[in-house]
Amino acid sequence: MTATCPDPRNPLAGIDLAPFAFTRRCWVDATPDSVYDLISDVSLIETWSPSAGGVSYAPGDGPWAGARFSGRNRRDGREWVTHSEVVRADPGTAFAFVVGGADDGIVRWDWRFHEQGRGSIVQQSWRLLRADPILGDTLQDVHSLRDHMADSAESTLLALAEWIADRRTPAGHRTRTRTR
Template sequence: MISLGELTFTRRAWLPAAPHPLYDLVTDVSMIGSWSPTAVAAEYDDGAGPRPGAWFSGRNQRGGRTWRSRSQVETAEPGAEFSFVVGGLAEGIVRWRWTFTADGPGTVVAQHWQVLRLDPVLGSTREELLTLREVMAASAESTLLAMCRWVSEQAA
């Protein structure tokens, strides 16, 4: 089969802004549809926001398939790190983690993806799971590039 260690990746990009404003963009989950080719919409539950334990719902699409997800915030350290687990902290299947590191006049933003446990919704064969990892890595790269373009246009 496959080990969970194989189902992870990190993608990075340098963005022309300080860590705190970029953290604020990422933690405003309603903005994700502006950049991601996969996550097209998200919103926090009523009264929730970017704090540990908070929940949000998302709508995703890939290859003509659309689905909803529920995620719970794991870490929310302004200007440094934001992570959430799809399916919730107790029984989630995938962790998304964003880190923000000041670098000269900008920030290195890293997007990390990690499968926490195997679930049929992710795929049932090694090939399907590795394909999912590659598709999600490409989506993360597209998201980071689109964010960079968006931030640059806002500054102009």
């Protein structure tokens, strides 16, 4: 019987990734098409997210599958740049991207939009696709990252709902924000 040694370059190789996912939901006072327009304009994410900023599409890219964008992330006093690829862009329905790119990504973010009453349920999901040393050296590091991202998603959804509510016209008509 031979014992295998953990890979010193990736001590988390082989971990069960199932626990490293979450979904959060929030109702917003806007149509699914309007919310899609906001979310798919990745430059707006810093308007609501406490941990992302400086996000922009690569020159010539936009909200379609295969488009690439980059942005800064913040956590625990640190800041770093990520590069992502849009993997789903269904106007009014869903928008998804993979941090690191579709072929070798680390994390997938999914946004889904469902009509409910006069507004929409906005669902934001996060899923770890593979363990990578950049995420930390221990299982606790990865759990901490997931918890941080879940808190960030909740804050983002609440800020999005408030931002939309603040932009309603006084007569009760919703403004449709077109960002393309």
